[in-house]
Amino acid sequence: MFNKRTRIKDLLSSSTTGQETIVMGWVRTFRNNQFIALNDGSTNNNLQVVAELGLLDEATLKRITTGASLKVTGTVVPSLGKGQTVELKATTIEVLGDSDAEKYPLQPKKHSLEFLREIAHLRFRTNTFGAVFRIRHALAFAVHKFFNEKGFVYLHTPIITSSDAEGAGEMFRVTTLPFDNPPRKEDGSIDFSEDFFGKSTNLTVSGQLEGELGAMAFSEIYTFGPTFRAENSNTTRHLAEFWMIEPEMAFYDIEDNMNLAEEFIQYLIKYVMEHNADDLAFLDQRLAEEEKQKPQNERQEFGLLEKLKFVVDNQFERITYTEAIQILLDSPHYKKKKFKFDVKWGIDMQSEHERYLVEKHFKKPVIVTGYPAAIKAFYMRLNDGCEPGKETVAAMDILAPGIGEIVGGSQREERLEKLEARMKDMHIPAEEMSWYLDTRRYGTVPHAGFGLGFERMVQFVTGMTNIRDVIAFARTPKNCEF
Amino acid sequence: MFNKRTRIKDLLSSSTTGQETIVMGWVRTFRNNQFIALNDGSTNNNLQVVAELGLLDEATLKRITTGASLKVTGTVVPSLGKGQTVELKATTIEVLGDSDAEKYPLQPKKHSLEFLREIAHLRFRTNTFGAVFRIRHALAFAVHKFFNEKGFVYLHTPIITSSDAEGAGEMFRVTTLPFDNPPRKEDGSIDFSEDFFGKSTNLTVSGQLEGELGAMAFSEIYTFGPTFRAENSNTTRHLAEFWMIEPEMAFYDIEDNMNLAEEFIQYLIKYVMEHNADDLAFLDQRLAEEEKQKPQNERQEFGLLEKLKFVVDNQFERITYTEAIQILLDSPHYKKKKFKFDVKWGIDMQSEHERYLVEKHFKKPVIVTGYPAAIKAFYMRLNDGCEPGKETVAAMDILAPGIGEIVGGSQREERLEKLEARMKDMHIPAEEMSWYLDTRRYGTVPHAGFGLGFERMVQFVTGMTNIRDVIAFARTPKNCEF
Numbered sequence: 001m002f003n004k005r006t007r008i009k010d011l012l013s014s015s016t017t018g019q020e021t022i023v024m025g026w027v028r029t030f031r032n033n034q035f036i037a038l039n040d041g042s043t044n045n046n047l048q049v050v051a052e053l054g055l056l057d058e059a060t061l062k063r064i065t066t067g068a069s070l071k072v073t074g075t076v077v078p079s080l081g082k083g084q085t086v087e088l089k090a091t092t093i094e095v096l097g098d099s100d101a102e103k104y105p106l107q108p109k110k111h112s113l114e115f116l117r118e119i120a121h122l123r124f125r126t127n128t129f130g131a132v133f134r135i136r137h138a139l140a141f142a143v144h145k146f147f148n149e150k151g152f153v154y155l156h157t158p159i160i161t162s163s164d165a166e167g168a169g170e171m172f173r174v175t176t177l178p179f180d181n182p183p184r185k186e187d188g189s190i191d192f193s194e195d196f197f198g199k200s201t202n203l204t205v206s207g208q209l210e211g212e213l214g215a216m217a218f219s220e221i222y223t224f225g226p227t228f229r230a231e232n233s234n235t236t237r238h239l240a241e242f243w244m245i246e247p248e249m250a251f252y253d254i255e256d257n258m259n260l261a262e263e264f265i266q267y268l269i270k271y272v273m274e275h276n277a278d279d280l281a282f283l284d285q286r287l288a289e290e291e292k293q294k295p296q297n298e299r300q301e302f303g304l305l306e307k308l309k310f311v312v313d314n315q316f317e318r319i320t321y322t323e324a325i326q327i328l329l330d331s332p333h334y335k336k337k338k339f340k341f342d343v344k345w346g347i348d349m350q351s352e353h354e355r356y357l358v359e360k361h362f363k364k365p366v367i368v369t370g371y372p373a374a375i376k377a378f379y380m381r382l383n384d385g386c387e388p389g390k391e392t393v394a395a396m397d398i399l400a401p402g403i404g405e406i407v408g409g410s411q412r413e414e415r416l417e418k419l420e421a422r423m424k425d426m427h428i429p430a431e432e433m434s435w436y437l438d439t440r441r442y443g444t445v446p447h448a449g450f451g452l453g454f455e456r457m458v459q460f461v462t463g464m465t466n467i468r469d470v471i472a473f474a475r476t477p478k479n480c481e482f
Numbered sequence: 483m484f485n486k487r488t489r490i491k492d493l494l495s496s497s498t499t500g501q502e503t504i505v506m507g508w509v510r511t512f513r514n515n516q517f518i519a520l521n522d523g524s525t526n527n528n529l530q531v532v533a534e535l536g537l538l539d540e541a542t543l544k545r546i547t548t549g550a551s552l553k554v555t556g557t558v559v560p561s562l563g564k565g566q567t568v569e570l571k572a573t574t575i576e577v578l579g580d581s582d583a584e585k586y587p588l589q590p591k592k593h594s595l596e597f598l599r600e601i602a603h604l605r606f607r608t609n610t611f612g613a614v615f616r617i618r619h620a621l622a623f624a625v626h627k628f629f630n631e632k633g634f635v636y637l638h639t640p641i642i643t644s645s646d647a648e649g650a651g652e653m654f655r656v657t658t659l660p661f662d663n664p665p666r667k668e669d670g671s672i673d674f675s676e677d678f679f680g681k682s683t684n685l686t687v688s689g690q691l692e693g694e695l696g697a698m699a700f701s702e703i704y705t706f707g708p709t710f711r712a713e714n715s716n717t718t719r720h721l722a723e724f725w726m727i728e729p730e731m732a733f734y735d736i737e738d739n740m741n742l743a744e745e746f747i748q749y750l751i752k753y754v755m756e757h758n759a760d761d762l763a764f765l766d767q768r769l770a771e772e773e774k775q776k777p778q779n780e781r782q783e784f785g786l787l788e789k790l791k792f793v794v795d796n797q798f799e800r801i802t803y804t805e806a807i808q809i810l811l812d813s814p815h816y817k818k819k820k821f822k823f824d825v826k827w828g829i830d831m832q833s834e835h836e837r838y839l840v841e842k843h844f845k846k847p848v849i850v851t852g853y854p855a856a857i858k859a860f861y862m863r864l865n866d867g868c869e870p871g872k873e874t875v876a877a878m879d880i881l882a883p884g885i886g887e888i889v890g891g892s893q894r895e896e897r898l899e900k901l902e903a904r905m906k907d908m909h910i911p912a913e914e915m916s917w918y919l920d921t922r923r924y925g926t927v928p929h930a931g932f933g934l935g936f937e938r939m940v941q942f943v944t945g946m947t948n949i950r951d952v953i954a955f956a957r958t959p960k961n962c963e964f
Contacts (some may be wrong), residue, residue, distance in 0.1 A: 025701070026698075041635070097922075125699040129699075130699065130700075148619075155615070156618075158957060158962075159710075161962065172678070174685065180672070197961065197962035198961070219524060226641045436603075445551045472696070475642050477679070478679060
């Protein structure tokens, strides 16, 4: 019944005129009691609705305010305004919902991102967040399209888990036990056998280990779901709840893994460039204006569109960790003691080191491989023939300009004895991981995988500098609104 | 380097022969020291690999056991076996990973679903679960494809929430507070301001309320994410963690909502019928065999494929709740007192009532609308012109044969005063929901939406009768393995 409207995106992209049509949307601006800029969220571009003088009575004219919702019937006519080919000459305008101009928080002016974060339930109605979340949608769809075309199976790995072996970070407890008077065992400790799942459970930090179980049957799988970190990090780069994509592939070594990750990232960017040109153009302009406010030496080298085009057109640089450390040691930056943290073989590179490599030295995305075993997870494959004390693993991190680590992955240790030895060294209880070890007991194969932080990818493509601005409702320490 | 293999699905679906190729996969069976059935998870069909006598030494022959992983190089040749056009004549066979035939839990025989649930980490390697999870993948992809084509924006609504107004069920607490000696306020109650988010938080039961915020900007959005119920239901129909799809559309009334839901379900089924014909054929056969074990009067009327075709080809029945009650009251079943629960206007229909309507009376999916307001949620739109005491809301449930409720939805109450009155009646604190009410304060529009339980949809399409068999790793009371 209502669903006979034409989406504004479709209307604006067609060049036929003369037809009667119905549009519905929200008023962005109303000028001269005649020109309504109407938006329905299908595109950043507003439809100009022309209400000729005399069409509306005084009372209705007053109700057409920023934020009000309208149903407009009219005739599509060629537009004389610039930036649009058609507009709508209204025959009837019905106000579906009013918006008190005095109280509506979104005035037709520029609001700060900080302010908009406080009204995250309304910020989708702004140009910036409209563009960001349409791009987020396009990226999510492109993720599924990419893997579906390659025959990967999408696996929903569990969100609630009793396993905490991955060690990727602090975890949130999931429980139905009461804090007042929880059940206790004879020794006084909490009796989690009384909890909902009969044991202590947490929110997952990664679906990788379960993903490996899928890869050992379907060869190639991917996950795309929420993951969690209970870390008290109040930064522009961290969320307590974020979405991650984790492909896991049997019969892949570290090279295959890097090739897939690079192809994947380039595919995602290309997809958005093709499908969201208007949104990207808007964000490109937005970023350019933001950059102009900065002192010359802090400005980014590339504009947003330039950067994306560059990443799509150029291969990522591939270097070993050992080479990366050498580059840092040889850098003028190091010699002038400009790094805050020490540089030597064996360190877990800090953000400042990674940024130096991608932003100053290579000026493009860099894949670093062969990290010291000591700083990496137990499931990463030990490289053969390492010098004693300089053991490395077949890990890879992809570092992106402006973002830092965007992908972390590795070839997995498929050799049972080596995996067991590593787990023992790292005090990971093998009994609890028996299901995981079964994949190495029965038909083990070389395999690899990686994780892409989805929000960081959205940041990279949209140019938004605060991660809270690329997820609908951010969860961060002391903040769980909406 | 490894990634030069041909996927078995691609190999079997091509008819060219004579080319050299590499395949990798897991041994399903090995007959006569010559014929290996190899599976790589890309399809339910095994590739027949022929190892001519003399190709392999005695030691290697012994290592080719069920579950072992192989890399095979060979020539594609026409096959004489039935059900396949090509096979692979091996030139080299390398055992990548052994599988101790004595210990490997998956023997080449039929295992019970109960047993396979206990080894859920290996069950993906069986024909049944291979088919189920490839279909689950296809359904998930079809969900995204359907909405993307219609211009809906995919919104990731939050998993951790401080809102508990939806009242859809019992919730899990998410916390980082210690059970031993949690912080307390002066009055002795737990001080959740010290918790990670500065307040008491839970796992979401639905993304709908946040979804509505998105629809008020993008017009049409959908969510597809995990949702949770901390209910102690140990049934074949309930999970503590499951995935739900929740579209939410501005400018839709209840009719538009029903039309969309019906089109959506038919689209999903058609997609799987087109893309997973082999998997469906296997499951059709499997179900037919299972049915044969049952007494005649318990058997289902339709086979799996018949049922799916019927649902795609026929419109869903649409009746009001009032009509549904009348049908039940008029039924021979009721007259013979065969219903366990009472039937009268006002009841929340039980599973037995819903099953009677779809399985006995209409024998097809049924959409029931106009439920009593008293048994439905606060956000559902009150129908105009109801008899006092017989108020109904513009709700709709879709009931499917063999599954019961598969979709629940409604037109939402867009009128601020009516919504506030309803919330007051139902003791829902308006202060905490101020962000939700803002959508009715500023440019409110008629809108509607529904939720589809993804696992129930997978059950419907695969014919699996226990919901634990259509999710990778089920979370149920006292069960959180893997």
